[in-house]
Amino acid sequence: MRTAESEMSADVKSRLLLLMPLLMKRRQTADMMGDFHRREAEIRRRRRKSRFRAYQQHSQRQILMCLMLKARALRCPPPKSLTHLKHCSFLKEFGPQDWFDRFRMSKDTFVYLCDHLRGRLHRPGLAPEEKVGIALWTLASHNRCPLLHMKFGVRRKVVKKCLKEVCQAVVTVLKPLYLYPPDHGVLRDKARIFKARWGFPHCVGALGTLHIPLPPRSKMDGECSLVLHAVVDGQGVLWDACAVFPGSMNNASILENSVVWELALGGRLQAAPEDAFLDEAQNYFLLGDATYPLKDWLLTPYTQDSRQSQSQAKFNLGLERARSVAEIALLRLRSRWQYLLDPPDYVFLPTLVLACCVLHNMCETHEQRFDPRWLEGVETGDSPCTFSHFCPSTPVDTRAEWVRSAVCRYFESQDNE
Structure with missing residues (x-):
């Protein structure tokens, strides 16, 4: 009886020894599959992150482009007709003698000057005609005239900026001509x-x-x-x-x-x-x-x-x-x-x-x-x-x-x- 039990236990041990390599191989295969799934998950995570980063960069570029287009639209002067009607009422209000008293030139010469300087007076703010008018009025006046501020509704700091911008444009554009x-x-x-x-x-x-x-x-x-x-x-x-x-x-x-x-x-x-x-x-x-x-x-x-x-x-x-x-x-x-x-x-x-x-x-x-x-x-x-x-x-x-x-x-x- 004991001999039969011992033979049975020996047979179980031999079978276990035969199954051990198979179990170890399955475990290695499971570990390898786990590593593969983890690598796949990491690759998918990185791809999602790179797509999100590209989306953010594209959004930022679109926002920057919109801001640049908006700034360019502000720098571009409005059409000449709108400029004359909405911003430069003095083009219609002044008489012939007023033009010589305020700007030292006729209206036709004033418009000629504005047309030549328009491309250089592109900073946002006042219209080119207003900038030229402020600068000429200032140059023609010996003392600071309060009528200038009342007429154009600007501060002295703005008058100084207009004077500097117009003088630089005159030297750059008209000096080679005159x-x-x-x-x-x-x-x-x-x-x-x-x-x-x-x-x-x-x-x-x-x-x-x-x-x-x-x-x-x-x-x-x-x-x-x-x-x-x-x-x-x-x-x-x-x-x-x-x-x-x-x-x-x-x-x-x-x-x-x-x-x-x-x-x-x-x-x-x-x-x-x-x-x-x-x-x-x-x-x-x-x-x-x-x-x-x-x-x-x-x-x-x-x-x-x-x-x-x-x-x-x-x-x-x-x-x-x-x-x-x-x-x-x-x-x-x-x-x-x-x-x-x-x-x-x-x-x-x-x-x-x-x-x-x-x-x-x-x-x-x-x-x-x-x-x-x-x-x-x-x-x-x-x-x-x-x-x-x-x-x-x-x-x-x-x-x-x-x-x-x-x-x-x-x-x-x-x-x-």
Whole structure:
């Protein structure tokens, strides 16, 4: 009996030993399947996460695009008809004289100016016509006018921003059209006009300076003014202007650091052979006072002393008469744009002065009427008192002396005829 039980237990143990590898293999297979399902679950989780991230990025891009389109719509100016009707009522309210009193130009010229500057006045806020109107009204006023704030309903800070934006646009857009050095063909025409109007031959311009006072809080290093150095043709139009020099700088030093000096040294003032003067091809002349050096392209007056001859006195008289075109042009400049008489800010004053020069040329070219009433209070007390710097002693230029003497003899021969 015991032998049968022992044989049975041995048989069970042998079967268990045979089943053990199969059980272990099934367990390994189950573990492998568990790892596979976990990896699949992890892959599906990562895919869901990446899809969610892509959806978020796409949503953010759509939101950003909507904001950009909205900002672009705000920057784009409204149609011209809507602008004139809704925002710029002064285009209909002002009469012809009001346009000259407030903006120093006619309505047609104002619209012409707005059309040229419209592409540069793209900041959101006021319409381009309103910005140009605010800037011109400010430039034409000597003192801060409360009517400007009442008319446009803006604060002083907005007026300053409009003035800066419009002046920068004028310099960028209109300066290449109205203020640039002439080429040889234009110089020939300017010489003819200058002689016909002012009686000085072979001359294309006169040098002039205007001292613009600096605000008290902007006076640094003892400087009280900013110098506008300009070249004016026979029609009173500026073909070169620069306003970056301090008032203590003499005219000779200003000229040597100007564009005119580079043009003369580069031969840009040389006349063509067919436009010969004094039996040879001369440089076209510029006229200056005694504060400038004598050059073969820049004529200055003879020194007034007891040794001065009668012909030299006639030359000085003719030169001063012709050079007065620069004084008249600068007088009209600061009379039209009276903001230059006492500018309250120096931050962008050079750009503002250059913009006034460009606007002056535009008005003169378009033959805008000049009201003599604008001269009231401008001729006296319009610039700070500055010491007249005479030209420092320089080596005698024999060529320049010969040219001046030849022009002096030319005037004498014209009187004899």
